[in-house]
Amino acid sequence: MADMIITNGHILTMEPGKEREFSKGMVVIDEGIITEVREKTQETADIIVDAQGGIVMPGLVNTHTHAAMTLFRGYADDLPLSQWLQQHIWPAEAKLTDNDIYNGTLLACLEMIKSGTTCFNDMYFHMDETAKAVEKAGIRAALSYGMIEFGNKDKADAELKEGSRFVQRWHGKADGRITAMYGPHAPNTCSREFLQRVKDKAREDGVKVHIHVLETETELKEMKEKYGMCSIHMLNNIDFFDSDVIAAHCVWLSDGDIKILAEKGVNISHNPVSNMKLASGIAPVEKLLKSGANVCLGTDGCASNNNLDMFEEMKIAALLQKVSTMDPTALPAKEVLKMATVNGAKALGINAGMIRKGALADIIIVDRNKAHMRPFYDAASHLVYSANGQDVMTSIVNGKLLMQDYEVLCMDEMKIIEQASVAAEDLIQRVNE
Ligand SMILES: C[C@H]1O[C@@H](n2cnc3c(N)ncnc32)[C@H](O)[C@@H]1O
Numbered sequence: 001m002a003d004m005i006i007t008n009g010h011i012l013t014m015e016p017g018k019e020r021e022f023s024k025g026m027v028v029i030d031e032g033i034i035t036e037v038r039e040k041t042q043e044t045a046d047i048i049v050d051a052q053g054g055i056v057m058p059g060l061v062n063t064h065t066h067a068a069m070t071l072f073r074g075y076a077d078d079l080p081l082s083q084w085l086q087q088h089i090w091p092a093e094a095k096l097t098d099n100d101i102y103n104g105t106l107l108a109c110l111e112m113i114k115s116g117t118t119c120f121n122d123m124y125f126h127m128d129e130t131a132k133a134v135e136k137a138g139i140r141a142a143l144s145y146g147m148i149e150f151g152n153k154d155k156a157d158a159e160l161k162e163g164s165r166f167v168q169r170w171h172g173k174a175d176g177r178i179t180a181m182y183g184p185h186a187p188n189t190c191s192r193e194f195l196q197r198v199k200d201k202a203r204e205d206g207v208k209v210h211i212h213v214l215e216t217e218t219e220l221k222e223m224k225e226k227y228g229m230c231s232i233h234m235l236n237n238i239d240f241f242d243s244d245v246i247a248a249h250c251v252w253l254s255d256g257d258i259k260i261l262a263e264k265g266v267n268i269s270h271n272p273v274s275n276m277k278l279a280s281g282i283a284p285v286e287k288l289l290k291s292g293a294n295v296c297l298g299t300d301g302c303a304s305n306n307n308l309d310m311f312e313e314m315k316i317a318a319l320l321q322k323v324s325t326m327d328p329t330a331l332p333a334k335e336v337l338k339m340a341t342v343n344g345a346k347a348l349g350i351n352a353g354m355i356r357k358g359a360l361a362d363i364i365i366v367d368r369n370k371a372h373m374r375p376f377y378d379a380a381s382h383l384v385y386s387a388n389g390q391d392v393m394t395s396i397v398n399g400k401l402l403m404q405d406y407e408v409l410c411m412d413e414m415k416i417i418e419q420a421s422v423a424a425e426d427l428i429q430r431v432n433e
């Protein structure tokens, strides 16, 4: 007898090269793993999840965020990145406590679970608290301590020590739901020497690296002044790039940079809403995909988005590529859906992002019984262009039901909302003191 069977749903497998759709199918789950995907099964299970009227699909993977920044949702809007970070966000972050991070991350987990994200990639501070929140919520996450040293030698040692301590403590924990990584913030906030040290350490520890790269034109200019080359060439020169790197943003790329990223198998997290809101620019996603690079999708933090809805992110990603290339065939729905599922899972090195025998049981069910979801010709089209996060009925992570038929089972929803609101209020008071 299996643990769970999802039945009666319209299944979208997203299995690379063998994408299949069943109008009525069954997914069998045992010990957190998908054991069978068919039209009918002989198997029985403890829990039967009726997905009647729903699309059963892989949970969405958010490959770049700062979860606890939910506390800064709407705190400093409509500013350019450098001013936003230096004058508003960093001073406020300096006042963050462990308790803030825990509550802010739980709020983020709640929002993600409710809007169909089953795994997220996070870089932030006080990361033990983020990990504890992930452990509690039941979601899956890749976590890194955000290291910033601005070329300061003492700071470099301390930052790497903390990054390393976090990796040792959390990698593979929470029933394997937590993957730890190193998180050097960016090529213009970390020195070349430090980035090299970090990458060496990550290789030694066998873990991945999460970094912001070429988000703004300012970074490009600073790098050219400092090193006589852009961030991509600088990082390539120090042998930083391989398939164990997740580079967020990658907006200001030359054709030569694209070639390097594709050849080295670097994973690129595209974050269109944040890039549009901060007016950072438009990442060349079409060119990156055509060159064979693995491009995935992220929301960035709630101070620059201002939500964690990956459905919104998918639609905006598609629309932005179309209007920027003036080509309506650019980034079609199926391609965006891959970015948000299989490509994201590949980037984070987790066996998910698809509904296939042997994959992790990270699955969501999206409601088709809504006015804006009818008629129904093509699942991918509806998921990208019509749906939003509020249409997710059921979320399963590691074979466990975190939300079923819109009811959150893994936490007390009102309590989380209340605690995070109180924490944010206290925090802003401390910031303004
Ligand atoms: C981990 C660090 O990254 C910062 N951070 C949040 N959003 C962005 C962004 N779009 N670009 C660069 N840094 C960012 C956080 O505010 C924190 O200081």
Ligand SMILES: [Zn+2]
Pocket (backbone or CB within 6 Å): 064, 065, 066, 212, 248, 300, 301
């Ligand atoms: Zn970011």
